[in-house]
Amino acid sequence: MNKKDIKISVEDKVLKIEGEKKREDEKKEKNYYRAERMYGKFERSFVLPDTIDMNKIDAEFNDGVLKIDLQKSEVKKPEQKEIKVK
Numbered sequence: 001m002n003k004k005d006i007k008i009s010v011e012d013k014v015l016k017i018e019g020e021k022k023r024e025d026e027k028k029e030k031n032y033y034r035a036e037r038m039y040g041k042f043e044r045s046f047v048l049p050d051t052i053d054m055n056k057i058d059a060e061f062n063d064g065v066l067k068i069d070l071q072k073s074e075v076k077k078p079e080q081k082e083i084k085v086k
Contacts, residue, residue: 003061008068010054015046015068051075 006019018041025036048054048070056071 013048017044
């Protein structure tokens, strides 16, 4: 697969990976000629947890391996306020 054959998107906390595999084999011998073409689309979807920062998602494609980095958003600690009893 090539990088141009893959599409990654996020919508409503759903990470969607789509692509199309294309492969062609050709073999020429003295007595015969063989050509094969294989195509196939695929799609995977993942629901992301609320702790993921949707603005900090990165993807990298090297040597046929797709790597997607999902960064957690900073968790804000709830404010504590001491209330004096009267």
